[in-house]
Amino acid sequence: MRTRFTELFGVEHPIAQGGMQWVGRAPLVAAVANAGALGFITALTQPTPEDLRAEIRRCRELTDKPFGVNLTILPAITPPPYAEYRQVIIDEGVPFVETAGSNPVEHLEHFHSAGIKVIHKCTSVRHGLKAQKLGVDALSIDGFECAGHPGEDDVPGLILLPAAADALDIPFIASGGFGDGRGLAAALALGADGINMGTRFMATVESGIHQNVKDRLVEAGERDTQLIFRQLRNTARVADNAVSREVVAKLDAGATFEDIKDLVAGKRGVLVYETGDLDHGIWSAGMVQALIHDIPTCEELITRIVREAEEIITGRLAGLVGAPAAV
Known part of the structure; x- marks a missing residue:
């Protein structure tokens, strides 16, 4: 090709x-x-x-x-x-x-x-x-x-x-x-x-990355992502998990970035890939996971x-x- x-x-x-x-x-x-x-x-x-x-x-x-x-x-x-x-x-x-x-x-x-x-x-x-x-x-x-x-x-x-x-x-x-x-x-x-x-x-x-993350991508569907930071006009699509849902809820309620910065810290996200704890932090995933x-x-x-x-x-x-x- x-x-x-x-x-x-x-x-x-x-x-x-x-x-x-x-x-x-x-x-x-x-x-x-x-x-x-x-x-x-x-x-x-x-x-x-x-x-x-x-x-x-x-x-x-x-x-x-x-x-x-x-x-x-x-x-x-x-x-x-x-x-x-x-x-x-x-x-x-x-x-x-x-x-x-x-x-x-x-x-x-x-x-x-x-x-x-x-x-x-x-x-x-x-x-x-x-x-x-x-x-x-x-x-x-x-x-x-x-x-x-x-x-x-x-x-x-x-x-x-x-x-x-x-x-x-x-x-x-x-x-x-x-x-x-x-x-x-x-x-x-x-x-x-x-x-x-x-x-x-x-x-x-x-x-x-950890096998738990790979397995989750195989299991997940097209609706299993969250759009965070919409209110901040810095939208990011990430995996649907406890942390991303909390971030969305807090921003919907009027929180500022300062209020959620600890939740979205990169040091938490990298630990998801290293430890396989899917709810430890924010991690990226696209809607294409439905096709994996x-x-x-x-x-x-x-x-x-x-x-x-x-x-x-x-x-x-x-x-x-x-x-x-x-x-």
């Missing part, structure tokens, strides 16, 4: 494993790369820039295929040393970067000067057009179904993707709600050049998705187009 995405990033399959906080680590990324797709180490999962350097080198010990690093740029009272993380990415010769969150303009010149291609994640067409104007090489367009931050427009992929295809000139991949071959075939039909999956890759053998029914290896998952998509495109869909029935 060849698309503008596979040609630009030099991968076999039009599938990406996006950066996921606490999840995008070397074993998962290498497994994705070895299966012919594009994986991203999550920079800020690593406590320091030097830890990121070590993780990049660990990934290179596990694969000789190309992979990238995700650098999510978010406002913070004490922001991470983004310039230092960026320099490690450049020094280590990483060929691709996925940026997300805030405007990536501060980093683009540095990455492009080093020959690094940048794919930027957006949740709206207007933001995609702005990123395209800034000079990013490709885009990941996130629909309302996605885990993490879906933006504030609430536009689902069925509308967002063809709207993006009509407006954009550069390659883009579809994100939010993708987990099988039907999704890949649909994304290509809607004008995307591939798909970006997060939640689906969490439920794989090589994902380093097993925990395969990355190679099994990617091979299956591509095979299913090809069968849909060349089989079922092609079979619908034929000579008219005789009268």
Whole structure:
């Protein structure tokens, strides 16, 4: 399957494993790369820039295929040393970067000067057009179904993707709600050049999170997520659990961020992945969990998705187009 995405990033399959906080680590990324797709180490999962350097080198010990690093740029009272993380990415010769969150303009010149291609994640067409104007090489367009931050427009992929295809000139991949071959075939039909999956890759053998979390993703349905921070206009889709329900209830009752900051602290969320206590903190999950029914290896998952998509495109869909029935 060849698309503008596979040609630009030099991968076999039009599938990406996006950066996921606490999840995008070397074993998962290498497994994705070895299966012919594009994986991203999550920079800020690593406590320091030097830890990121070590993780990049660990990934290179596990694969000789190309992979990238995700650098999510978010406002913070004490922001991470983004310039230092960026320099490690450049020094280590990483060929691709996925940026997300805030405007990536501060980093683009540095990455492009080093020959690094940048794919930027957006949740709206207007933001995609702005990123395209800034000079990013490709885009990941996130629909309302996605885990993490879906933006504030609430536009689902069925509308967002063809709207993006009509407006954009550069390659883009579809994100939010993708987990099988039907999704890949649909994304290509809607004008995307591939798909970006997060939640689906969490439920794989090589994902380093606790088995309880993987099992919950298999059990959960499309209604088992919560949208938190809506009142703060910083909406995030997370797994439905005791903590996320408490956060929603408190914000509905007029609480401020200060009132709930301890509930949503990242140090609590990471312990969910490490200990398997599903109610210990906030953790991300997309609506696509309704389509997750097993925990395969990355190679099994990617091979299956591509095979299913090809069968849909060349089989079922092609079979619908034929000579008219005789009268």
